Amino acid sequence: MMTITEKIIAAHAGLDKVSPGELVMVDIDLALANDITAPGAIKEFEKIGVEGVFDKKKVVLVPDHFAPNRDVDSAEQCKYVREFARDREVENYFEVGQMGIEHVLLPEKGLVIPGDLVIGADSHTCTYGALGAFSTGMGSTDLAAAFATGDTWLKVPQSIKFNIDGKRKEWVSGKDIILYIIGKIGVDGALYKAMEFTGDTIEGLSMDSRFSICNMAIEAGGKNGIIAVDDRTREYEDGRIDRAYVEYYSDPDAEYADVHNYKAEDIELQVAFPHLPSNTKGISEVGNIPIDQVVIGSCTNGRIEDLREAAKILDGKKVEKNLRVIVIPATQKIYQQAMSEGIIDIFIEAGTAVSTPTCGPCLGGHMGILAAKERCVATTNRNFRGRMGHTDSEVYLSGPAVAAASAITGKITGPADL
Amino acid sequence: MIFNGRSHKFGRDIDTDIIIPATYLVTFDPKELAKHCMEPLAPNFADNIEKGDIIVAEENFGCGSSREHAPIAIKGAGISCVLAKSFARIFYRNAINTALPILECAEAVDGISDGDDVRIDTEKGKIENLSTGITWQAKPFPSFIMEIINEDGLIGYTKKRVENRDV
Ligand code: SF4
Numbered sequence: 001m002m003t004i005t006e007k008i009i010a011a012h013a014g015l016d017k018v019s020p021g022e023l024v025m026v027d028i029d030l031a032l033a034n035d036i037t038a039p040g041a042i043k044e045f046e047k048i049g050v051e052g053v054f055d056k057k058k059v060v061l062v063p064d065h066f067a068p069n070r071d072v073d074s075a076e077q078c079k080y081v082r083e084f085a086r087d088r089e090v091e092n093y094f095e096v097g098q099m100g101i102e103h104v105l106l107p108e109k110g111l112v113i114p115g116d117l118v119i120g121a122d123s124h125t126c127t128y129g130a131l132g133a134f135s136t137g138m139g140s141t142d143l144a145a146a147f148a149t150g151d152t153w154l155k156v157p158q159s160i161k162f163n164i165d166g167k168r169k170e171w172v173s174g175k176d177i178i179l180y181i182i183g184k185i186g187v188d189g190a191l192y193k194a195m196e197f198t199g200d201t202i203e204g205l206s207m208d209s210r211f212s213i214c215n216m217a218i219e220a221g222g223k224n225g226i227i228a229v230d231d232r233t234r235e236y237e238d239g240r241i242d243r244a245y246v247e248y249y250s251d252p253d254a255e256y257a258d259v260h261n262y263k264a265e266d267i268e269l270q271v272a273f274p275h276l277p278s279n280t281k282g283i284s285e286v287g288n289i290p291i292d293q294v295v296i297g298s299c300t301n302g303r304i305e306d307l308r309e310a311a312k313i314l315d316g317k318k319v320e321k322n323l324r325v326i327v328i329p330a331t332q333k334i335y336q337q338a339m340s341e342g343i344i345d346i347f348i349e350a351g352t353a354v355s356t357p358t359c360g361p362c363l364g365g366h367m368g369i370l371a372a373k374e375r376c377v378a379t380t381n382r383n384f385r386g387r388m389g390h391t392d393s394e395v396y397l398s399g400p401a402v403a404a405a406s407a408i409t410g411k412i413t414g415p416a417d418l
Numbered sequence: 419m420i421f422n423g424r425s426h427k428f429g430r431d432i433d434t435d436i437i438i439p440a441t442y443l444v445t446f447d448p449k450e451l452a453k454h455c456m457e458p459l460a461p462n463f464a465d466n467i468e469k470g471d472i473i474v475a476e477e478n479f480g481c482g483s484s485r486e487h488a489p490i491a492i493k494g495a496g497i498s499c500v501l502a503k504s505f506a507r508i509f510y511r512n513a514i515n516t517a518l519p520i521l522e523c524a525e526a527v528d529g530i531s532d533g534d535d536v537r538i539d540t541e542k543g544k545i546e547n548l549s550t551g552i553t554w555q556a557k558p559f560p561s562f563i564m565e566i567i568n569e570d571g572l573i574g575y576t577k578k579r580v581e582n583r584d585v
Binding site: 023029036037039040043044046048049050066071073074076077087120121122125140141142144145148149153165187188191218221223261276347363364365382384385386387391 | 435437439441443446447457458459478481482483484504506507508511512515516564571572573575576577579580
């Protein structure tokens with residue numbers, strides 16, 4: 001009797017069974033780092049003194065945070081990563097022009113598949129759990145060691161089950177569901193634990209929405225988020241990958257630290273107020289909050305479904321005149337898809353700025369930094385103090401529907417109130 | 419290791435954007451990072467640190483991003499050890515991997531005020547408030563973590579594994 005998370009860890013540790021709390025060495029299927037975390041990993045890797053990385057296909061390097069290069073310092077960091085990729089013949093290095101935000105890019109490229117065990121020097125590595133894989137964020141030094149050895153140590157986490165049943169309200173997406181859950185359990189509600197999402201509401205969600213949910217497991221302190229493989233996952237992987245994959249399911253008698261049951265009918269569009277993702281309110285309780293900027297993008301909500309939702313609302317409308325609205329498709333492929341569907345036209349006609357893929361404003365890097373006292377509605381995943389710029393600026397987290405509706409009115413608004 | 423210093427108290431959910439704001443993540447130099455350590459909450463934090471001082475915080479210290487710059491900035495500021503009620507998972511790993519001593523002990527956090535003189539013995543997990551004379555016992559590290567720390571962090575440990583062909 002094991003959970004899906006325990007089964008994947010056991011398989012990668014070469015054991016029949018693992019239990020929560022146990023410390024195990026596991027083989028990894030993929031090791032990821034970006035332009036901020038890779039330089040540290042590379043520097044440490046060089047100290048270990050191995051010939052090369054453990055597997056040229058299983059190391060992924062994506063310059064996406066301050067790329068295209070924000071300034072001289074970030075240019076130097078990207079250069080360092082680029083040269084390492086070249087020297088060590090890392091096959092999965094994605095240059096500006098081919099790159100996207102890492103957590104959207106990797107599944108899109110078919111680099112992560114169900115049953116994989118993936119570690120990344122980025123906290124939102126937990127995103128890939130939507131594919132029925134175990135993935136978790138670590139630090140640069142962990143990655144340095146993994147680049148050399150192809151394995152890492154893990155403490156087997158306890159699992160918490162989140163069961164969501166029922167029909168979703170109009171416009172409610174994966175982002176609203178995960179914000180609602182974080183609002184209920186808090187930013188450390190799942191500390192060190194696996195968050196397993198089940199129920200017919202989850203089964204009815206698109207892959208894009210499932211990625212949004214698992215992406216934010218870390219915002220509740222979770223080690224990983226995970227959703228079991230179903231037909232929608234198989235359809236997503238069809239034609240995308242060249243490896244066979246294993247499907248793991250939790251046993252009916254698997255043990256959970258806790259089980260939470262929610263009804264989709266109770267979940268309205270959500271907004272997380274500053275300065276924690278757990279400060280959530282339903283859209284009906286938000287009140288009058290004027291804003292200065294809207295950002296639609298990031299590894300949480302920069303996917304095609306998000307852009308389609310936003311475009312549905314912005315179609316034929318104009319952005320409120322005192323507002324800056326920035327739209328960032330998460331990958332080149334999504335950008336192109338949005339163009340061919342006429343979505344980019346809708347955005348530009350509405351008066352938004354559309355950017356090449358980058359993390360950019362999500363972490364206060366570039367492309368939309370906030371001044372003191374400014375407020376932003378963002379489809380990103382963190383609204384910590386100063387996250388998008390000045391310490392006295394404010395970030396309100398939402399899904400794409402609220403972000404797009406707010407872009408039209410200049411204050412936090414749900415699509416029903418347009 | 420035994421550390422002796424003044425306590426600097428923080429609340430719960432001290433996130434990595436407070437410990438070191440993202441815009442400064444263009445270096446791994448401890449001294450550079452230290453200049454901006456805790457900036458959103460306590461500008462010039464490092465200027466008020468005497469070598470050996472200790473951070474004492476409530477639950478979920480270090481939540482947020484995976485940036486290893488966070489423990490490096492704290493160490494660079496002259497902090498010898500972080501004592502908290504609990505740590506965010508990635509920060510916990512990063513601290514061990516970069517050899518920043520950390521301890522979890524809720525009772526000790528409640529029993530230490532800002533500015534108290536504190537002595538911590540990391541090996542034994544013993545925490546002593548010299549200002550009040552009260553002592554506490556924290557959970558000692560599991561053995562594999564001691565091994566990593568004894569090899570001066572994960573890189574030293576991995577180097578040894580590679581040398582012993584244990585990979
Ligand atoms: S989009 Fe934001 S949260 Fe996602 S990887 Fe980039 S900086 Fe991190």
